[in-house]
Amino acid sequence: MVRERIPVYVVTGFLGSGKSTLLSRWLKEAPFCNAALIVNEIGEVGIDHATLGFSGDASMLLADACVCCSGLPALNEALEQLFWARLHRSVARFEMVVIETTGLADPGPLVAALSLNAFVKERYRIAGTFTTIAANNAIDTLARESVARAQLQGADAVIVTKTDLVDAEELVLAEAKLRDAYPGARIAHSAHASFGLHDALALLAQPAPRAESTFALPFSRLRAHDAVTHFLAIDEASDIDTLHTHVLDIQKQYGESLLRLKGLVRMKDRDSIAIVQFARGDARAQITYASMKADEVKSGLTLIVKANAMR
Incomplete structure (x- = not known):
């Protein structure tokens, strides 16, 4: 059969x-x-x-x-x-x-x-x-x-x-x-x-x-990728504007070498979790609130960056 x-x-x-x-x-x-x-x-x-x-x-x-x-x-x-x-x-x-x-x-x-x-x-x-x-x-x-x-x-x-x-x-x-x-x-x-x-x-x-x-x-x-990841721990952010400012600072630091940024961040003003998404070519990061418990996530941002930018 x-x-x-x-x-x-x-x-x-x-x-x-x-x-x-x-x-x-x-x-x-x-x-x-x-x-x-x-x-x-x-x-x-x-x-x-x-x-x-x-x-x-x-x-x-x-x-x-x-x-x-x-x-x-x-x-x-x-x-x-x-x-x-x-x-x-x-x-x-x-x-x-x-x-x-x-x-x-x-x-x-x-x-x-x-x-x-x-x-x-x-x-x-x-x-x-x-x-x-x-x-x-x-x-x-x-x-x-x-x-x-x-x-x-x-x-x-x-x-x-x-x-x-x-x-x-x-x-x-x-x-x-x-x-x-x-x-x-x-x-x-x-x-x-x-x-x-x-x-x-x-x-x-x-x-x-x-x-x-x-x-x-x-x-x-099969080969190694020309990119590396880095996790940036953030205990909590006071509000959305502060989080946007933080992401903008990261964008300025890495410029075109920043391929992707995403993460889950605890928010003090809402006692909740924010989802952060940014990709090269975006004018601004997208930040939305998530329906999940704040104590169940590892708060921070994952950066995917061209390998030569981290040397």
Whole structure:
């Protein structure tokens, strides 16, 4: 008897491209609302896993390791654990698995590793990879970041996010650059995470633009990333304005070397937690309040910075 393998969807995209915001919407829609979720984050404190709003009980966080580098055994182990938990009904029966990678992950080695692990290969199959890229810095990201180019090369569907932050001419230029670099790529647009899961799966189902999958990548592509993480502990911030000022000081200190900043910070004025998000290209950090207990989080900011800036 041929065992029906569990489909695996990979969601990737460079730092700050809006993949977590988009995935947060998708996880509330069928069929992803019945999925198991694996979130990979670089940095000792993961906030994407805490802020996705996923209500299912089959979820795992792989923190402080990039799965395309040192975290591949942990990913295979997570998939094995999920399979046995599903079989023994210790978690609700999920119909698929969704993996959100860190923004520094090249999906090629990740997918190749899944196909080489005998247990995982027999029980799971790659159903597709979505890659996000932010419209407001797409051209700059393509020019500067080899990881972003690798993510797009390995994509089954490309979603240009944050289209509300650019005018029509800028969007046309960005898409033209993408189509020139990746001829025949399936490309869609999303503003304010408006691109729904139904449309995303329909995009994925369009005829494949390439005869062969670009996921069959050799392990020689595994390499150290040209970025480092640093956790800046903050016991508490007095108010939002003070926190914004602190983030602005960090932006000035690192300049273009600051790729990403995110974290959970205790707020004295509200006795609550603030979620802080900033990516290169943003004019200002996004700070919102989170519905979680202040004593349950490690308060501070994770900085992802070009390696030469930390020397």
